[in-house]
Amino acid sequence: MNVAKDIQKRKRHEAIFAVVGFLALMIGVLTFVALFIDMAIKGAGRLDWDFFTSFPSRRAGQAGILSAWVGSTLVMLVTAFFAVPLGVAAGVYLEEYARKNWLTDLIEINITNLAGVPSIVYGLLALGLFVYQFGFGQSILSAGLTLALLILPVVIVATREAIRSIPQSIREGSYALGATQWQTVRYHILPYSSAGILTGIIIGMARAIGETAPIITIGALTFIAFLPPAPVTAQPPFFSVEWLFSPFTVMPIQMFNWTSRPEAAFQVNAAAAGFVLVIMTLAMNGLAIWLRYRLRRNIKW
Amino acid sequence: MSAPDTLMSQDLMQEAQAAPASKAEVDRLDFYYGDFRALKSISMPVYDRQVTALIGPSGCGKSTFLRCFNRMHDLYPGNRYAGRIVLHPDNSDLLAREVDPIEVRMRLGMVFQKPNPFPKSIFENVAYGLRVRGEGSRRRIEEKVEQALEEAALFNEVKDRLHEPAYNLSGGQQQRLCIARALATDPELLLFDEPTSALDPIATASIEELIHDLKK
Numbered sequence: 171m172n173v174a175k176d177i178q179k180r181k182r183h184e185a186i187f188a189v190v191g192f193l194a195l196m197i198g199v200l201t202f203v204a205l206f207i208d209m210a211i212k213g214a215g216r217l218d219w220d221f222f223t224s225f226p227s228r229r230a231g232q233a234g235i236l237s238a239w240v241g242s243t244l245v246m247l248v249t250a251f252f253a254v255p256l257g258v259a260a261g262v263y264l265e266e267y268a269r270k271n272w273l274t275d276l277i278e279i280n281i282t283n284l285a286g287v288p289s290i291v292y293g294l295l296a297l298g299l300f301v302y303q304f305g306f307g308q309s310i311l312s313a314g315l316t317l318a319l320l321i322l323p324v325v326i327v328a329t330r331e332a333i334r335s336i337p338q339s340i341r342e343g344s345y346a347l348g349a350t351q352w353q354t355v356r357y358h359i360l361p362y363s364s365a366g367i368l369t370g371i372i373i374g375m376a377r378a379i380g381e382t383a384p385i386i387t388i389g390a391l392t393f394i395a396f397l398p399p400a401p402v403t404a405q406p407p408f409f410s411v412e413w414l415f416s417p418f419t420v421m422p423i424q425m426f427n428w429t430s431r432p433e434a435a436f437q438v439n440a441a442a443a444g445f446v447l448v449i450m451t452l453a454m455n456g457l458a459i460w461l462r463y464r465l466r467r468n469i470k471w
Numbered sequence: 472m473s474a475p476d477t478l479m480s481q482d483l484m485q486e487a488q489a490a491p492a493s494k495a496e497v498d499r500l501d502f503y504y505g506d507f508r509a510l511k512s513i514s515m516p517v518y519d520r521q522v523t524a525l526i527g528p529s530g531c532g533k534s535t536f537l538r539c540f541n542r543m544h545d546l547y548p549g550n551r552y553a554g555r556i557v558l559h560p561d562n563s564d565l566l567a568r569e570v571d572p573i574e575v576r577m578r579l580g581m582v583f584q585k586p587n588p589f590p591k592s593i594f595e596n597v598a599y600g601l602r603v604r605g606e607g608s609r610r611r612i613e614e615k616v617e618q619a620l621e622e623a624a625l626f627n628e629v630k631d632r633l634h635e636p637a638y639n640l641s642g643g644q645q646q647r648l649c650i651a652r653a654l655a656t657d658p659e660l661l662l663f664d665e666p667t668s669a670l671d672p673i674a675t676a677s678i679e680e681l682i683h684d685l686k687k
Contacts, residue, residue, distance in 0.1 A: 269548060339587040343649070346541060347600040347656065348577035357599070362590060469590040470638045 206448060213442030221442060225395040226424065230435030235443050237394045238424035241310070242379055242450075244398060244413065245420055248314020249321065249378055254371055257322050258360075261329025261367075266355055285323035292320045293387030301388050308389035310398060311414040316384050321374030328370020332363035365465035372458035376451045382422040392427040394419045421447045491518040493559055494660060495540075500554035500566075502532075502539055509535050512554070517660070519559075522686050534584070537662050540565060541579045542572035558659065577604070580653030581662040585669045586645035588637035588652075593629050596637050596648055600656035615655050623651035624681050643674025647681065654685075661685065 224234025268274045296316035306312045336359060344354040398416035401409055419427075421443060428440035495517040502510035510532055517523050525533045535544075542565065544550035556565040558578070565575050588596050597616040606612055616633075620626035625647045629640070637648055646666055653661060663682065667675035 337587075339583060339585060340589060342543060342546070342583065343587045343589065343652075344599070344603075345546060346543065346576055346581040346583075347603060347652065348573055349599075349603040350573060353603050357602075358589065468636060470636075 206445075209441045209444050209448070212438055213440075213445045216438055216442040217445065226393055226427075227395075230431075230433055230439055233428075233436070233439055235421065235424055235446065237397060238419050238421045238443065239446070240397055241390075241394075241418035242420045244310050245313045245317060245385075245418065246375060246379060248311060248414070249317040250371070250375060252315060252318035253321050253325050253374065256318070257325025257371075258329050258367060260322075261326045262333065262355060262359065264326070265330045265333040266351065266359060281323050281326050285327060288383075289320055289381050290383040290387060292316055293384030295319070296384060297388050307415060308391075308417055309415045310418045312388050313385050313390060313418065313420070314414075316388055317378040317381060320381065320384065321378050324374035324377070325367075325370055328373070329363065329367050332366025332370070333359055335366065336362050362469055365462045365469075368465070369458045369462045372454050372461070376454040376458075379420075379450060379454070380422055380447065382420075382426060385420055385423060386426075390423055391417050391419050392423055421450070491521055493517070494519040494521075495559060495565075496555075496557045498555040498557060500536070500539060500552070500556060502535060502544070503551040503553075505549040510539070520686055522682060534664050537581075537664050540660070540662055541576045541581050542566070543581070545572045577656065578658065579660045579662060580656065580658030582646070582649050582653055582664065582666045584665045586642060586649050588640070588645050588648050590636065590638060592634045593637050593640070593648060594633040597651050597655050600652060604656065616651075619651040619655035620648075622654050622685070623647045624677070624684075625651055641674070643670050643677060646670060646674070646678055650678075650681065650685075 220232075221234045222239065223236055224232060225236050226238075227233040264274060264277065293316060296312060296319065300306045300312040300315050301308060306315070340358055340362070341354055344358050349357070394417060398413035398418060399410060401411070401413055403410045425440045425443045425447065428436040428443065431437075493516050497513055497515045497517070500510055500513045501508060513536065515523075525536065527533050538544055539552060540556060544552070552566045554566070557563070558565055563570060565579075589599065591599075594616055597619050598612050601612050601615055606615075617626060620629065625644060628644060629648075632639075637645065640648060646669075650661075650666075666682075667678050670678065
């Protein structure tokens, strides 16, 4: 009798936690879903082909996000170009080559901490270093480098974690056959960790694409009605890097610009642009999940 | 290829034979994990074309001893050898500081306690040792892979699926694949670190039989 009562009492506690936990979960999920749906409904009227192919305009009905999405894409390209090789090489070096001592421990802790530094700090650093010191100006190159710095710790940490999940027996098997350290990295470590590394890169990029503060700090324009020069030219050498030094804007800044306007019609534009940005981010995360699934399918220990 | 000599750290019977040629000589070998002296002054011969087996309770240093031969301890910081392991016929000291551990590992093959095939195809697993040596000829590699799989008594079971992932194989087949992987580069001495401890009795019997065949 007493035992049954005791069990009853303990089960009540369990039920209370289940309810509290479920509510906590719903607060998070429903808030996001509500925001997202609200944005989708508000912006739906503007989501057509013209919205993607028009420059911003003083008339809300004609304004589009062409310069913003082109700017975001180009900045992301530059970011990936610098952050991926640097981050992966640094991660591989720390995990496979560096001796484990107090210095590497210190570097490890600092890299993890760097991932938590407010992005505006990176913006200030970039303003001084890239924009003025190196003279890259308020350009796509400066923005790409800034965001590359911002996500570098994410890429390094993801690389290290992916490498750490490879069992030591694989390395020993490779070394026992007379492989050098580089051969072991090249034929085993990199291929087997590529899924985790790619996931880290994409998650870092998904964070970078929504960053506003550091981009504003280095001086991105908020209203721009032209595209950067094309990378392909008619004259030899048939390519041009001029676009790297072009002024630009990005999606979140375009949104910010529209939300700060008094006319209600621009709020609709902001909602539509926000919807596009969220879809871009979700698509990148979806790609990360798919790649991880695809690349891991053939790897078992 | 010449049949490799085998050195095992599990209880295979030692064959008594008249005056076999020496393949390697362990000479007052000490080994230290940091300050801890794990091996104390071991001296023993390893005979050519013979299976030399090491028997002992768990934790007594069989694996540590075996891993001195191909300098696996060099992979981790703080390990130190003293004494010599002389490999015949060229009488080189495997433990000498000026001898590159990579060169040592190119001459000696090793099979581990737990089968550790690479997450690649069966073919690529066996070809790996040749690839790290820079063997470029596709035909040479194909020949060698087939030969090694034959010697490891695995070829007939896998000849139709050489390009399938190695992890589809059973545990015993995986271990024979690891033996083929070691054989493909013509090792002068094969080191087995309890190669059957992770296998069932039937797979164990086939590996033990294989080791006896490899002796010749």
